[in-house]
Amino acid sequence: METATAKKTNKKDYRKLILEGFRTHVLEYGTAPKSIFKFAKELKMKEEEFYTYFTSFESIKSAVWVDIFDETLAQIEVQDVFKTYSAREKFLSFLFTWIEELKKNRSYLLSLYGEGSKSMIAMPKEVAEFKERFKDFANEIILEGKETEEIANRPIISDRYDEAMWLQAWFVLKYWLDDRSPRFEKTDAAIEKSVNLAFDLMGKSAIDSFLDFAKFLYQSK
Amino acid sequence: MAEKLKEQQAIPVSKVQRAAKFISTGAKVGGNYVKHYAKKMVNPSMDKEELHQNNASDIYNSLSELKGSALKVAQMMSMDKNLLPRAYQDKFTMAQYSAPPLSYPLVVKTFQKHFAKTPEQLFDTFTRSAINAASIGQVHQATKDGKIFAVKIQYPGIADSVSSDLKLVRPFALRLLNMNERELDHYMGEVEEKLLEETDYILEVERSREISSECAHIPNLKFPMYYDEFSSDRIITMDWIKGFHLKEWLDTNPSQTSKNQIGQALWDFYDHQVHNLKKVHADPHPGNFIVQENDQLGIIDFGCVKVIPEDFYEGYFALIKQDLLMKEEELNQIFFELEFISDKDTAEEQSYFKGVFKEMIGLLGRPFHVDRFDFSDDGFFEQIFKLGDRISNEKMFRKSKQARGSRHGLYINRTYFGLYNLLNQLQAEVNTTKPDWLK
Numbered sequence: 005m006e007t008a009t010a011k012k013t014n015k016k017d018y019r020k021l022i023l024e025g026f027r028t029h030v031l032e033y034g035t036a037p038k039s040i041f042k043f044a045k046e047l048k049m050k051e052e053e054f055y056t057y058f059t060s061f062e063s064i065k066s067a068v069w070v071d072i073f074d075e076t077l078a079q080i081e082v083q084d085v086f087k088t089y090s091a092r093e094k095f096l097s098f099l100f101t102w103i104e105e106l107k108k109n110r111s112y113l114l115s116l117y118g119e120g121s122k123s124m125i126a127m128p129k130e131v132a133e134f135k136e137r138f139k140d141f142a143n144e145i146i147l148e149g150k151e152t153e154e155i156a157n158r159p160i161i162s163d164r165y166d167e168a169m170w171l172q173a174w175f176v177l178k179y180w181l182d183d184r185s186p187r188f189e190k191t192d193a194a195i196e197k198s199v200n201l202a203f204d205l206m207g208k209s210a211i212d213s214f215l216d217f218a219k220f221l222y223q224s225k
Numbered sequence: 226m227a228e229k230l231k232e233q234q235a236i237p238v239s240k241v242q243r244a245a246k247f248i249s250t251g252a253k254v255g256g257n258y259v260k261h262y263a264k265k266m267v268n269p270s271m272d273k274e275e276l277h278q279n280n281a282s283d284i285y286n287s288l289s290e291l292k293g294s295a296l297k298v299a300q301m302m303s304m305d306k307n308l309l310p311r312a313y314q315d316k317f318t319m320a321q322y323s324a325p326p327l328s329y330p331l332v333v334k335t336f337q338k339h340f341a342k343t344p345e346q347l348f349d350t351f352t353r354s355a356i357n358a359a360s361i362g363q364v365h366q367a368t369k370d371g372k373i374f375a376v377k378i379q380y381p382g383i384a385d386s387v388s389s390d391l392k393l394v395r396p397f398a399l400r401l402l403n404m405n406e407r408e409l410d411h412y413m414g415e416v417e418e419k420l421l422e423e424t425d426y427i428l429e430v431e432r433s434r435e436i437s438s439e440c441a442h443i444p445n446l447k448f449p450m451y452y453d454e455f456s457s458d459r460i461i462t463m464d465w466i467k468g469f470h471l472k473e474w475l476d477t478n479p480s481q482t483s484k485n486q487i488g489q490a491l492w493d494f495y496d497h498q499v500h501n502l503k504k505v506h507a508d509p510h511p512g513n514f515i516v517q518e519n520d521q522l523g524i525i526d527f528g529c530v531k532v533i534p535e536d537f538y539e540g541y542f543a544l545i546k547q548d549l550l551m552k553e554e555e556l557n558q559i560f561f562e563l564e565f566i567s568d569k570d571t572a573e574e575q576s577y578f579k580g581v582f583k584e585m586i587g588l589l590g591r592p593f594h595v596d597r598f599d600f601s602d603d604g605f606f607e608q609i610f611k612l613g614d615r616i617s618n619e620k621m622f623r624k625s626k627q628a629r630g631s632r633h634g635l636y637i638n639r640t641y642f643g644l645y646n647l648l649n650q651l652q653a654e655v656n657t658t659k660p661d662w663l664k
Contacts (some may be wrong), residue, residue: 022501083333083343084345085329085333085343089329089330092328093328093329093330096328096330096331097330097333100330100331100333100334101334128347185258185385186384186385187445187451189381189382189384189385190381190382190385192241192331192381192382193380193381193382195331196327196328196331196381200328200330
């Protein structure tokens with residue numbers, strides 16, 4: 005039993021060590037290491053040992069994204085007021101906290117995804133896992149929004165709302181990477197305005213009433 | 226009374242109405258840009274001349290529809306064509322007013338950034354939504370240990386956008402005011418400086434304290450206390466001033482004595498600041514004043530404070546001496562000093578503008594020429610608007626490319642207009658005190 009827990013913590017530490025090591029390498033050299041062999045050597049690990057934790061640099065990058073996301077959720081849940089928020093406010097709160105977490109890794113993110121690299125035009129593959137987790141979170145918000153009628157239930161379209169929110173989070177990230185304003189205040193404004201727009205679009209609006217009316221006229225002819 | 230009411234309604238006074246006006250202009254100007262770029266795609270050699278002309282005429286149309294509003298008066302009292310800085314300022318604040326309120330998560334985040342605590346951790350209670358909109362932020366109500374506070378939070382990114390926003394209007398301003406660039410910068414610089422100051426909440430607290438303590442002796446005035454431990458450069462916490470806004474208070478039908486008392490407190494407040502402190506709360510708009518029980522006047526929001534330079538002060542106020550209108554020599558000198566006329570003017574222009582300014586000064590200085598002035602006299606205001614209209618339509622005035630009037634005049638004029646307007650709204654009769662050297 006004892007050995008099992010010891011082994012477990014040991015395992016976790018290695019994972020952490022690799023993540024830390026990768027971040028430091030990117031921060032110092034501006035790019036990912038040349039090869040796993042070199043990187044493992046840097047960490048004083050055997051290459052095959054390395055593969056028990058990660059199998060590629062991509063999977064490391066992916067783990068960084070997921071870690072940031074988990075940390076964000078943990079931060080949010082500490083706030084008592086979060087539970088009383090509306091769906092709109094919950095999403096706002098998530099984005100604000102997320103940006104705070106990203107801030108701790110800004111240099112790392114800039115080296116990998118900043119201006120110079122083209123990888124931001126298409127979404128990099130390593131965010132796939134983060135995206136799945138994010139969508140789960142977004143769907144919770146959407147479900148809640150539908151219950152409170154903040155979000156209108158529309159056939160076909162409303163199934164894609166999680167995707168739309170993902171794109172929005174991605175937009176915020178890109179905006180923040182380019183933001184040069186003190187304390188990233190412009191990003192705060194961008195989050196505020198874009199979320200308001202998104203929720204106004206998702207909410208019940210004149211268009212819904214119009215479609216409903218048009219449908220009625222068509223059917224009752 | 227009925228007639229008076231109608232007159233007031235005819236002038237678009239409320240912020241909303243003026244905002245609506247500017248929004249429609251904004252839309253037109255936007256349209257002009259679209260048209261411009263569409264044409265440019267077809268004909269790349271086209272320059273921006275046409276665009277500017279379209280913009281300028283749309284803005285000008287919109288401005289001239291705002292007859293009688295402070296805008297028109299500001300244009301005239303500054304004895305100049307510098308209406309745009311004022312117009313632009315209105316537009317700028319308007320944009321902020323129309324901005325939707327900050328969401329509560331952003332308020333929380335702002336608090337965390339500055340105090341590393343949430344509003345709930347800092348106060349006993351804190352309202353989730355804003356109680357009031359301030360010009361560049363919003364106000365929440367909070368309580369702690371039985372005390373009520375007003376907490377003002379600035380919109381993020383405002384400070385950063387002032388300069389770029391002003392750059393945006395520069396081309397319109399050039400076209401519209403028919404000025405050359407150097408002269409325009411002369412005014413724009415002043416506006417930019419003041420707007421940037423307004424975003425500096427630390428400075429605001431400092432000045433609020435200074436002016437409130439200097440004015441503490443004036444009867445019937447009330448100032449809030451400010452709390453450093455809950456303030457930063459984006460958040461200001463002060464005492465909550467209970468009472469009515471000026472408009473609401475007037476709706477309660479206060480007696481003439483009450484109105485005079487409030488009016489007098491206002492006059493004394495400005496008189497002391499301008500003539501003794503040489504530093505003035507340059508934003509006398511109704512939202513910054515609150516009437517409390519027993520006709521006490523609460524003053525909030527010292528975001529815009531103009532420091533009056535000594536040499537400007539002397540020249541400017543020497544003009545309101547009644548007998549000065551007679552002394553040609555002295556007057557000429559003051560006009561030169563205040564940059565109303567310059568060597569660049571032709572003799573014809575000089576004599577024309579001197580005539581214009583004398584007429585305006587005679588009219589605008591009128592409250593200073595008597596010991597007690599009745600601001601409920603709408604006839605007086607009517608005369609001012611008419612004169613302004615007449616002059617701005619005169620060829621000679623429109624043709625001149627000179628910027629006229631010292632940059633310091635911009636905010637001093639605005640202050641006096643605001644004050645006259647407030648007193649007119651109050652229908653108050655006040656003792657128009659003035660320093661001894663002006664008597």
